[in-house]
Amino acid sequence: MGVSISEVLEAARANIASFTGANVSLGAPIEAEPGLFIFAYMLMEDPAFRNLPVSLADEPTDRGFVAHCLLMPSLSDGYVAIGDGLRSLTEKPIFVLGDSTVRVTTSQLPTEVLAQIFASAGITLRLAVPFELRW
Numbered sequence: 001m002g003v004s005i006s007e008v009l010e011a012a013r014a015n016i017a018s019f020t021g022a023n024v025s026l027g028a029p030i031e032a033e034p035g036l037f038i039f040a041y042m043l044m045e046d047p048a049f050r051n052l053p054v055s056l057a058d059e060p061t062d063r064g065f066v067a068h069c070l071l072m073p074s075l076s077d078g079y080v081a082i083g084d085g086l087r088s089l090t091e092k093p094i095f096v097l098g099d100s101t102v103r104v105t106t107s108q109l110p111t112e113v114l115a116q117i118f119a120s121a122g123i124t125l126r127l128a129v130p131f132e133l134r135w
Contacts, residue, residue, distance in 0.1 A: 001101055002063075002065075002098075002099075002135070003097050003098050003099075003100045003129065003135065005040070005043055005065070005067060007097060007098075008067060008097060008100075008102055008133050009026055009038060009040060009067065009069075009133070010072055010134055011027070011095060011097045012024055012069075012095075012102070012104070012133055013025070013038055013092050015088065015092055015095055016036060016038070016085055016088045016089070018086040019063045019084070019087070019088035019091070019092060020036065020085055020087075021083065021084075021087070022035045022036050022077070022085070022087070023024065023035030023036070024025050024036045024037070024085075025037050025038070026037065026039075026040075026075060026125050027039060028121050028122070029072050029073075029074055029075075029123060029124075029126070031074060031075060031076075031124075034074050034076050034077050035052055035073070035074060035077060035081065036071060036072070036073055036074075036077070036081055036082070036085045037071070037072050037073075037074070038068045038069050038070075038071055039069060039071075039072060040066055040068070041070065041117050041121075042067070042068040043065060043066070043067050043068075044065070044066050044068075045063055045064065045065060045066075046063070046064030046065060046066050046134060047066075048064060056075065057128065058117075064134065064135065065134070065135055066132055066133070066134050067132065067133040068107070068130070068132055068134070069130070069131055069133065070114075070117070070128045070129065070130055070131075071085045071086070071089065071128065071129040071131060072123070072126055072127070072128045072129075073085070073126065075124065075126060077131060078127070079127070082128075082129060083129050084088075085129060086106070086129050089104050089106055089129065089131050090115070092104070093105065095099070097107065097135070100135045101133045101135065102133055102134065102135040103133070103135070104131060104132070104133055105131060105132050105134070106129060106131045107130045107131060107132050108130065109130045114128065114130070
């Protein structure tokens with residue numbers, strides 16, 4: 001059986017924390033808590049598995065998943081923390097967790113989509129780095 005989303009997010013949190021030396025938490029930013037925050041806003045099956053031949057699709061295999069996340073600083077930490085966080089995502093783009101390889105890729109989000117995520121989650125607008133975890 002593959003690894004869970006909570007295991008993948010916790011491993012990503014630990015990797016960013018060890019790289020940056022910052023306090024890194026999962027979830028929406030808490031203004032009273034300095035550091036970086038990983039906010040997962042969407043989980044889906046990896047689209048590459050949708051086009052498997054029927055003979056392979058019926059075989060019991062671990063399906064690939066993609067977690068779409070935002071890396072955000074607390075408002076007090078700002079640019080230095082988010083810069084270090086971005087470096088951690090790009091300089092350590094692969095990590096192994098159990099029998100799964102997790103790939104980290106930065107991505108792009110249109111400003112409108114980013115604003116909708118912030119508004120829906122009740123997060124004050126701030127600089128954020130969208131990224132994906134694929135396993």
